[in-house]
Amino acid sequence: MKELLIVEDDLEMQEFYKDMLQGEPFTVTIVSNAEEGQKKIKEKIYDLVILDILMEGVTGDRFFALLRRDSRYKEVPVIMASALDEKTYRCFQALGNVSFLEKPFSKERLLSEITMRFENKK
Numbered sequence: 001m002k003e004l005l006i007v008e009d010d011l012e013m014q015e016f017y018k019d020m021l022q023g024e025p026f027t028v029t030i031v032s033n034a035e036e037g038q039k040k041i042k043e044k045i046y047d048l049v050i051l052d053i054l055m056e057g058v059t060g061d062r063f064f065a066l067l068r069r070d071s072r073y074k075e076v077p078v079i080m081a082s083a084l085d086e087k088t089y090r091c092f093q094a095l096g097n098v099s100f101l102e103k104p105f106s107k108e109r110l111l112s113e114i115t116m117r118f119e120n121k122k
Contacts, residue, residue, distance in 0.1 A: 047118065
């Protein structure tokens with residue numbers, strides 16, 4: 001079964017993810033900040049990571065850079081999710097296998113992006 005890590009500090013967004021992804025054919029782990037995310041990625045390799053960008057402490061873009069420096073995570077798909085528009089983070093696309101979801105987004109959009117990322121990883 002595919003495993004998905006979500007790094008999101010907003011409690012309402014955490015609940016949104018839980019509600020939207022309940023019953024889907026993958027395991028979801030949600031953590032509240034990048035520091036917790038760093039601990040999780042040391043424990044196992046996830047098939048996909050969804051990152052909030054604007055977080056206290058280590059921001060999502062810094063966490064993304066840490067992921068890409070880890071040889072186990074160089075090719076793991078990442079979805080950046082933020083209320084900021086996509087143009088702000090287009091530069092990250094050059095770092096490979098990353099896409100962007102502008103908040104708010106629908107369940108259909110979220111599932112479509114996850115499915116596309118899983119399919120591109122094969």
